[in-house]
Amino acid sequence: MTNSNSSPPRPDEFELIAELFAPLATSPRAFGLKDDAAIIPESGTADLVVTADALIEGVHFLESDPADSIAKKALRVNLSDLAAKGCKPHGYLLVLAIPSNVDMPWLTAFARGLGEDQKAFGISLLGGDTSSTPGPLTIAITAFGLIPKEAMLRRSGAKTGDLVYVSGTIGAAEGGLACLKEIATPINAPDRELLIQRYRLPEPRLSLGQALRGLATSAIDVSDGLLADLGHVADASRVRIVVDAARVPVHAALTALWGEETVVHASTAGDDYEIAFTAPASMCRQIAEAANSCGISVTEIGRVEEGAGTVFVDKSGREISVAQKGFRHF
Amino acid sequence: MTNSNSSPPRPDEFELIAELFAPLATSPRAFGLKDDAAIIPESGTADLVVTADALIEGVHFLESDPADSIAKKALRVNLSDLAAKGCKPHGYLLVLAIPSNVDMPWLTAFARGLGEDQKAFGISLLGGDTSSTPGPLTIAITAFGLIPKEAMLRRSGAKTGDLVYVSGTIGAAEGGLACLKEIATPINAPDRELLIQRYRLPEPRLSLGQALRGLATSAIDVSDGLLADLGHVADASRVRIVVDAARVPVHAALTALWGEETVVHASTAGDDYEIAFTAPASMCRQIAEAANSCGISVTEIGRVEEGAGTVFVDKSGREISVAQKGFRHF
Numbered sequence: 001m002t003n004s005n006s007s008p009p010r011p012d013e014f015e016l017i018a019e020l021f022a023p024l025a026t027s028p029r030a031f032g033l034k035d036d037a038a039i040i041p042e043s044g045t046a047d048l049v050v051t052a053d054a055l056i057e058g059v060h061f062l063e064s065d066p067a068d069s070i071a072k073k074a075l076r077v078n079l080s081d082l083a084a085k086g087c088k089p090h091g092y093l094l095v096l097a098i099p100s101n102v103d104m105p106w107l108t109a110f111a112r113g114l115g116e117d118q119k120a121f122g123i124s125l126l127g128g129d130t131s132s133t134p135g136p137l138t139i140a141i142t143a144f145g146l147i148p149k150e151a152m153l154r155r156s157g158a159k160t161g162d163l164v165y166v167s168g169t170i171g172a173a174e175g176g177l178a179c180l181k182e183i184a185t186p187i188n189a190p191d192r193e194l195l196i197q198r199y200r201l202p203e204p205r206l207s208l209g210q211a212l213r214g215l216a217t218s219a220i221d222v223s224d225g226l227l228a229d230l231g232h233v234a235d236a237s238r239v240r241i242v243v244d245a246a247r248v249p250v251h252a253a254l255t256a257l258w259g260e261e262t263v264v265h266a267s268t269a270g271d272d273y274e275i276a277f278t279a280p281a282s283m284c285r286q287i288a289e290a291a292n293s294c295g296i297s298v299t300e301i302g303r304v305e306e307g308a309g310t311v312f313v314d315k316s317g318r319e320i321s322v323a324q325k326g327f328r329h330f
Numbered sequence: 331m332t333n334s335n336s337s338p339p340r341p342d343e344f345e346l347i348a349e350l351f352a353p354l355a356t357s358p359r360a361f362g363l364k365d366d367a368a369i370i371p372e373s374g375t376a377d378l379v380v381t382a383d384a385l386i387e388g389v390h391f392l393e394s395d396p397a398d399s400i401a402k403k404a405l406r407v408n409l410s411d412l413a414a415k416g417c418k419p420h421g422y423l424l425v426l427a428i429p430s431n432v433d434m435p436w437l438t439a440f441a442r443g444l445g446e447d448q449k450a451f452g453i454s455l456l457g458g459d460t461s462s463t464p465g466p467l468t469i470a471i472t473a474f475g476l477i478p479k480e481a482m483l484r485r486s487g488a489k490t491g492d493l494v495y496v497s498g499t500i501g502a503a504e505g506g507l508a509c510l511k512e513i514a515t516p517i518n519a520p521d522r523e524l525l526i527q528r529y530r531l532p533e534p535r536l537s538l539g540q541a542l543r544g545l546a547t548s549a550i551d552v553s554d555g556l557l558a559d560l561g562h563v564a565d566a567s568r569v570r571i572v573v574d575a576a577r578v579p580v581h582a583a584l585t586a587l588w589g590e591e592t593v594v595h596a597s598t599a600g601d602d603y604e605i606a607f608t609a610p611a612s613m614c615r616q617i618a619e620a621a622n623s624c625g626i627s628v629t630e631i632g633r634v635e636e637g638a639g640t641v642f643v644d645k646s647g648r649e650i651s652v653a654q655k656g657f658r659h660f
Contacts (some may be wrong), residue, residue, distance in 0.1 A: 014562075034566045035485050036411040036551065037381040037475075042372045051367040052423045052472060053459045060461075081366040093382045095425070095470040129383045131390075135465015140425040142382060142472040145367075155365050221366065232344075236364045 011104070013130050020111035027091060027124035038126035040090070046146040048090070051081040057136035061200075062180060067106045068113025069200040070139070075117050076202050077223065078143035080273040083209035084221035086153040087145025091126040092118075095140040097133035121206070153212060153219040153277070158237035162217055162278040164302035165287060167205050170226050170274065171266025172198035172251040175258075191253035198251075202273035208298070209275060211290035219277035225268045228326020230276055230302075231310045237278075240307030243267070246315050249299040267312065268325055278304055341434070343460050350441035357421060357454035368456035370420070376476040378420070381411040387466035391530075392510060397436045398443025399530040400469070405447050406532050407553065408473035410603040413539035414551035416483040417475025421456040422448075425470040427463035451536070483542060483549040483607070488567035492547055492608040494632035495617060497535050500556050500604065501596025502528035502581040505588075521583035528581075532603035538628070539605060541620035549607035555598040558656020560606055560632075561640045567608075570637030573597070576645050579629040597642065598655050608634055 011019060022033045029039040040048060055061055055074045065073075075092065082089050094114070098107070118124060126144070176199030179192045187195070205221075212219060218237055220229045227243065234241045250266045258265040279287055284300070291298035312320045341349060352363045359369040370378060385391055385404045395403075405422065412419050424444070428437070448454060456474070506529030509522045517525070535551075542549060548567055550559045557573065564571045580596045588595040609617055614630070621628035642650045 031484070031486070034562075035415075037379045037415050037417075037482070039482060040378045040380060042374070042376075042378070044372070046372075048370045048372070048378065049367045050370060050423060050456060050472075050474075052425050052457060052470075054425045054427060054461055054470065056427055056461060056463050056465070058464050085365075085367050087367075093380060093472055095382050095384045097384060097386055097468055126380060127382060129470070131384055131386060133386050133466065133468070134388050135386070135468070136463065138427055138463065138465070138468050138470075140382075140384065140459070140468075140470040142380075142423055142425075144380075152367070152369060154361070156361070232364075 016107065017130055020107055021125060024111065024115055024118060024125035027126060030124060030126045033127060040144060043146060045148065047149050047152060049082060049085055049087045049145040049147055049152060050142060051078055052140065052142040053077050053081065054138060054140040056138050065200055067109035071110045071113035072117045072201055074139040074141050075114060076204050077273065078141045079121060079204035079206060080202060080221040080223065082143055082145035083204045083206045084153065084219045084275050085145065085147065086151060086209045086213040087147045088210060089121055089123045089206065090144040090146050091124045092144065093126055093142040094128035096128065096130050097138040098130065099133055099135065099137055102137060151213050153209065153216055155218055155220055155233050155236035157217040158233055158239050158278040158304050159217055160239055160304055160306050161281065162304040163281050163284065163300050164230065164241055164243065164276070164278050164304060165298050166222065166226065166249065166276045166301050167208055167274040167296050167298050169249045169251040170222070170272055171254050171269045173202065173271035174265070174269030175251065175254045176200070178257060187253060187256045195253055199271060202271065204273060205275045205296060207294040208291065208296045211294055212277060215283050215286050215290060216277040216279050219275055222272040222274045222276050223270060225270055225326025226272065226276060227267050227310050227312060227322060231325055233278065234308060234310055240305045241302060241310045242305055243302040243310060243312050245312055245320055247299060247301045264320065264322055268322060270326060346437065347460060350437055351455060354441065354445055354448060354455035357456060360454060360456045363457060370474060373476060375478065377479050377482060379412060379415050379417045379475040379477055379482060380472060381408055382470065382472040383407050383411065384468060384470040386468050395530055397439035401440045401443030402447045402531055404469040404471050405444060406534050407603065408471045409451060409534035409536060410532060410551040410553065412473055412475035413534045413536045414483065414549045414605050415475065415477065416481060416539045416543040417477045418540060419451055419453045419536065420474040420476050421454045422474065423456055423472040424458035426458065426460050427468040428460065429463055429465065429467055432467060481543050483539065483546055485548055485550055485563050485566035487547040488563055488569050488608040488634050489547055490569055490634055490636050491611065492634040493611050493614065493630050494560065494571055494573065494606070494608050494634060495628050496552065496556065496579065496606045496631050497538055497604040497626050497628050499579045499581040500552070500602055501584050501599045503532065503601035504595070504599030505581065505584045506530070508587060517583060517586045525583055529601060532601065534603060535605045535626060537624040538621065538626045541624055542607060545613050545616050545620060546607040546609050549605055552602040552604045552606050553600060555600055555656025556602065556606060557597050557640050557642060557652060561655055563608065564638060564640055570635045571632060571640045572635055573632040573640060573642050575642055575650055577629060577631045594650065594652055598652060600656060
């Protein structure tokens with residue numbers, strides 16, 4: 001038993017699963033987590049889409065972040081991948097590596113956060129694994145989504161002449177992280193709270209992603225940074241993507257933080273979890289209608305050309321030099 | 331960049347994926363790992379079974395274990411879960427959290443190990459996530475298997491009157507771990523190597539699991555310890571399982587290590603990855619034929635009774651007291 005001294009004893013692995021996580025296994029095919037596996041039955045009409053993302057303390061979240069919001073973020077970054085693929089979420093597996101200083105109140109709040117979100121998104125925990133670790137808290141989630149056969153949005157479909165769009169606003173999560181790290185934040189309290197909320201609780205754009213099926217030629221969720229992620233689209237589609245800096249929808253509260261550097265900072269910041277996508281210019285009205293039907297703003301920010309890579313340009317078309325286009329792990 | 335000083339620089343996350351892991355994504359539905367998701371197409375006749383297990387350095391493997399065998403073990407413990415469900419493996423997702431002291435030669439050997447095993451088992455890498463971590467190397471794999479509809483072997487089907495079986499031999503992996511930790515090992519060199527091999531490279535009993543479809547009433551892979559895992563079967567099936575200590579097929583090399591305590595030690599040791607299962611007594615000939623057809627030995631070790639829990643008994647039917655029936659994480 002590896003408990004911190006200040007908290008009540010933590011139940012063993014099997015009690016922990018039975019008490020906190022089995023109630024989240026609402027699908028009958030998860031067998032109440034009493035088996036080593038779950039079944040995903042065939043729908044007969046849909047492709048099953050799978051994706052996995054891990055969150056690690058000190059890398060993807062802060063020790064001071066609330067347990068319930070860490071749980072929600074771990075789930076939502078995976079749902080964001082499904083959103084950018086145009087999928088409806090189906091369920092998820094949870095792998096949890098727990099250090100000894102994590103106590104039952106923390107785990108209870110974590111499970112509560114998962115429960116709230118899986119209800120909100122209409123999905124079930126299907127299984128997973130719980131283990132001790134000598135290192136940081138690590139949460140690896142595998143998420144499953146459904147999409148009509150052959151309809152999955154890809155990174156690779158962008159075509160020369162397409163327009164480039166992004167949902168919502170960019171840079172807010174990085175601004176929230178800066179506020180949490182208390183790096184000089186000349187920013188008022190309500191804005192501060194709002195930015196921190198965007199860092200801790202991304203909104204996977206599921207309704208928008210589904211509305212873009214058949215409209216977008218490519219899509220990606222903005223997790224590493226807008227320019228870096230559009231770079232992945234450019235690579236996969238073998239095109240060049242030109243982004244007009246002045247058009248990037250930067251969160252209004254950020255100029256107090258980053259001044260003249262705001263657009264570059266925001267466009268290379270991680271954790272936005274908006275959807276960046278391309279679509280033929282002829283689809284612009286349908287794109288606007290899709291966005292309106294979801295209540296999510298969508299902004300045209302650039303165009304697809306022949307060539308390679310992403311280019312960030314100012315109003316006169318001059319390239320803006322960017323040192324690093326997004327977050328890199330190594 | 332977080333490189334150890336003594337080794338060549340490690341490529342960034344995207345180069346790492348492209349160089350080492352994209353070649354493992356042999357399924358066209360994995361999109362060369364250039365998308366955030368993979369598609370698992372419907373087979374039309376099978377259920378998709380999903381399972382996830384993580385391996386953490388210092389918990390599930392030793393820093394001194396070879397990189398290629400760590401990769402294989404991470405994959406095989408998941409395949410072992412699929413084996414106990416009666417599944418044919420289909421593919422897997424890999425989540426890798428890499429500390430800064432892991433260098434390119436290590437990662438290259440790790441990817442080579444995965445490549446050898448996925449070829450041997452006829453599966454493809456489908457996707458995943460690569461991240462830095464300040465903590466121990468952590469490998470979380472989600473594995474997918476296929477099984478004819480409604481045929482999945484469960485923990486919950488054991489019936490009063492059934493016999494209890496286990497494949498192979500028990501305790502060898504724990505003996506190998508003891509050898510690696512050099513806890514007094516009065517054991518000859520060939521046996522030592524053999525036991526270490528069993529610790530590092532479990533053999534998922536895939537052919538046996540598939541042969542047990544329609545024969546076994548319940549099944550589980552022995553990962554936490556024979557008695558602990560049969561305890562899970564007893565719980566899920568609401569029965570009592572009596573195990574005859576004298577019948578447990580203990581690896582012959584272990585008595586030099588554990589003396590009179592060998593059977594208890596072996597039956598509560600982790601990492602065996604054999605299949606323990608129950609079947610009606612009337613099926614004993616079919617069970618023997620299934621085992622022979624796979625070339626895997628199967629031993630009858632006990633019986634299912636009314637009641638609850640597992641009981642370990644000696645030749646005269648007296649209960650053998652066991653302090654802890656298997657490995658516990660907390």
